[in-house]
Amino acid sequence: MKRYERLADTIAELIRTGILAPGERIPSVRQASQSYGVSPSTVFQAYYLLEDRGLIQARARSGYFVRSLAGLPLPEPQLTPAVPPTTEVGVSELVFSVLGSLKNPHTVPFGSAFPSPDLFPMARLARSMTSSLRNLSPHDIIADMTAGNADLMRQIALRYMVSGVRLPIEELVVTNGALEALNLGLQSVTQAGDLVAIESPTFYACLQVLERLQLKAVEIPVHPRDGIDLAVLRERMGSLPIKACWFMSSFQNPLGASLDNSRKQQLYNLLQEHQVPLIEDDVYAELHYGERPPMPIKGLDSEGLVIHCGSFSKTLAPGYRVGWVAGGRFTERIARLKLMTTISPSVPAQTAIADYLQHGGYDRHLRKLRHALQRQQEAMLASAARHFPKGTRVTQPDGGYFLWFEFPEQVDSLQLFRLALAQGISLAPGPIFSASQSFRHCARLNHGHAWGPDSERAMELLGRMLRSF
Amino acid sequence: MKRYERLADTIAELIRTGILAPGERIPSVRQASQSYGVSPSTVFQAYYLLEDRGLIQARARSGYFVRSLAGLPLPEPQLTPAVPPTTEVGVSELVFSVLGSLKNPHTVPFGSAFPSPDLFPMARLARSMTSSLRNLSPHDIIADMTAGNADLMRQIALRYMVSGVRLPIEELVVTNGALEALNLGLQSVTQAGDLVAIESPTFYACLQVLERLQLKAVEIPVHPRDGIDLAVLRERMGSLPIKACWFMSSFQNPLGASLDNSRKQQLYNLLQEHQVPLIEDDVYAELHYGERPPMPIKGLDSEGLVIHCGSFSKTLAPGYRVGWVAGGRFTERIARLKLMTTISPSVPAQTAIADYLQHGGYDRHLRKLRHALQRQQEAMLASAARHFPKGTRVTQPDGGYFLWFEFPEQVDSLQLFRLALAQGISLAPGPIFSASQSFRHCARLNHGHAWGPDSERAMELLGRMLRSF
DSSP: OOOOHHHHHHHHHHHHHHHHTTTTTOOOOHHHHHHHHHHHHHHHHHHHHHHTTTOOOETTEEEEEOOOOOSOOOOOOOOOOOOSSSSOOOOHHHHHHHHHGGGGTTTTTTOOOOOOOOOOHHHHHHHHHHHHHHHHOOOHHHHHHHOHHHHHHHHHHHHHHHTTTOGGGGEEEEEHHHHHHHHHHHHHHHTOOOOOEEEEEEOOHHHHHHHHOOOOOEEEEEETEEOOOOHHHHHHHHHEEEEEEEEEOOSSSSTOOOOOHHHHOOOOOOOHHOOOOEEEEOOTTTSSSSSSSSGGGHHHSSSOOOOEEEEEETTTTTTTEEEEEOOOHHHHHHHHHHHHHHOOHHHHHHHHHHHHHTOHHHHHHHHHHHHHHHHHHHHHHHHHHHHHTTTOOOOOOOBSEEEEOOOOOTOOHHHHHHHHHTTEEEEGOOOOOOOOOOTTEEEEEESSSSOOOHHHHHHHHHHHHHTTT | HHHHHHHHHHHHHHHHSSSSSSTTTTHHHHHHHHHTTHEEEEHHHHHHHHHTTTTTEEETTTTEEEEOOOSSOOOOOOOOOOOOOOBHHHHHHHHHHHHHGGGOSSSSTTTTTSGGGSSOOOHHHHHHHHHHHHHOHHHHHHHHHOOOHHHHHHHHHHHHHHHHHHHHOGGEEEEEEEHHHHHHHHHHHTTTTTTEEEEESSSSSHHHHHTTTEEEEEEEETTTTTTTHHHHHHHHHHHSSEEEEEEEEETTTTTTOOHHHHHHHHHHHHHHHOOOOOEETTTTGGGGSSSSOOOOOGGOOOOSSSEEEESSTTTTTTTTTTEEEOOOOGGGHHHHHHHHHTOSHHHHHHHHHHHHHHHHHHHHHHHHHHHHHHHHHHHHHHHHHHHHHOOOEOOOSSSEEEEEOOOOOTTHHHHHHHHHHTTTTEOGGGGGGGGGGOOOTTEEEEOOOOHHHHHHHHHHHHHHHHHTT
16 A cells, blocks of 8 residues: 555544534645644645545635534434245346346446445456466366365465365366356255245345245344344244355345344354254455455364355456355265356356466455455445445445445435436345345445545435435 | 378278278278378377277288288167156256266266366367457446347357357357356256256256256157157147247267257247247257357247247357357346346356357357267267177267266166276266156267377276176
8 A cells, every 4th residue: 555545544433433523624735744743745646535535625725624514424224024934036037127227337336236346356367368278288278167266265264264264176166157156055055846945135146046946935134233133044044944044244235234253153053953954145345445354164174064155256356257156065966066057157257366376466466455345435434424325334344345335215216226327326226136126225335435526426426315215 | 280180081081981990990090191182291299180080090011901900880769668657857866976076177077967178178268268358348247247248149149140040149148158048048948846848868067957847748759850849749738738848959868869840840839839948948059060159049930939048058168158048038037037147157258259140250169079089989889889899879969068878788888887986987877868867778978089199008907897687
């Protein structure tokens, strides 16, 4: 990180914590240059950056001031009310119509599921591709298909080890992104008609997969900060023949909620008690803003009950379609299902990522990525506080690139979605995140793209639309 | 092709057609040099090649002679007897144990499903990968994921056009190899419990897919040369509620049989009459030995009933995992199923193949590949005639890289499989190709690898084992 970026972050933190209040004048360039021991031009650069992020504004001949927010920072959403015990899933049509709308490259991509591809080291990865293909014998290409590329699997196992999870390499199956891992994991432990405990709200692909496999959803409410409601889960597991759970324990999509370690342990104890496997979707773990990655529930898994799914699509290589699953006691079944459906993810994509992980500077890239996402989160939060109506609530996750907004009751997010799209702004309306199509007054916004004047204008427009309800 | 290779082919043809009989002396180097207008060293090279292929042998001080076959060329297998009307499928275990045995790279790979990777332009493809990644913007990588790479789809549509099939690009869905295309195609038109007409013998993955989706097989016998028995199919379609057909109309795996155009038309008329969709597995079409590629049934499809599946895995880029489906009236459903399971095949793999198809010389490569496969077929046929016991029958397909052997009744191919594996030779035993595990005295051998002394020795060993039954 550059010196001026560090300074900007320091001042942003003062604003975020209220030490510098809205409307307050921030130190002059000379003052700041002296107090922080940097050159005046570094201070200027930092202030421009903060202005860009919408945190401060210049007033003619008076210097820089903390921007007035429309009010205080927005409060946190509330825990969703209880949901019916089991639900037939039928949300696919709605999801596809929303996803279809994202294709236009000229929309402001608040509805997107991916961070900006500009945040990824695509050129460095391409070099890794070239050099790994040079070293790949034709016979390796055939061998890697059934077994997975050995270098890649070793690198994945190493990352588990660093995050404190000991995992035999034999438990890994390389997949076409996390979505295939999740699909195979769920298929390996369920049959049509079975009950599956899922989160509410949840990642819409989870609903689509349940629908496709004719499984029934048992929706468990998720607290916007603390994660899944363990009391409800305990009750449901006691009273219903649940065959599998599908949860995100860290930076849950769409809420960004994480279970703390003690709650992870409680959840694992429940799984053990009922001998129910968990499909753990953990694709955002590497996007933590804190110092350390969160521990996956897989880290507690002494019995092979957890099917842990990860991916490089959101941290390194979108479009390469390489993910993996650590399948616990279901590994062989998962590997076979994969051989019967897609055989293998692309071998060159595997070798390119393996080479990058060894030589490309993955950790350095991740640090930059996390930092960018966190800054963009600040910018979106500040902008929402300025533009969105009173009564709006919002999450503030410690990782990932989604914010979940709970708007005043009268807002219809599907209608908002259509209004916004007509103005070139996409968003993900609440109902696509639940089997029962609840969360009608909620929406998920993506802050994975560089914040700029377009984003600010889009937030202002959304604010106006929200007030029109 | 080099001059000496052309000469070798000319002489091989004389041997194949019996113009040069077994035991007969072939022209001396001087004679041949004069008659064919080539240098003596070219003749020498040609004769060495023919010796390598096992077609001729040198006798000290007497010159070269056509090798004595153990007898005449082996006759063609017989049409399989009638099979029970419907069958529950449960062959997966057996298939996996056979496939697992192929992992050892030191076995003679007669059991493999792929041709030798040495036959593919892997280095040229890698150059296409490098150059296509250089031109790929990060935003394309995200866009290509849902829609498929536009250049690749255009190239695929062009190849259809050249082979006489007009296909709107919108009907194409790019997939993770043909296996995903087949899986998605079948899922798009069936539900658990449905009846599906398949070939007998058939590609074992077809059996695994039916088993996984809990579909029931209606096995239709396949004639070793003419393809599927249309009379049986007509009867079954009239009497059973068949929901879909899954057939290979050209170079069927494992028999190599092809329907001629008039039989293709008859089959299509049946589909139309009963409004039953066909999943057409056409992955070997480009490996035709004749001048022109065979027409797919898709070429007759005026109603969008045919789901046509292709792939680059067997013709250009094994391990890249890029295939496609032309989905007819089921295209949207297939595209959505794909988005719900794997999202997309690897984008770099798609762009690399697109670049190769535009600039790499695909047709030149295909001509060489076809020629190599045909020569290797000749070598395996000649070797089988030398070493396999009387009563053995064998197919002689006009394309692909499989031969189907029907051994004397007392041969147990599963036992042969185990005996051979212990000697470092793999093969694909007959029972893995049928839901009812018939074809116990049959086996599929792969001639997709360069023929050499190891192959010859392996055939001799197999012959000895066959005689031991």
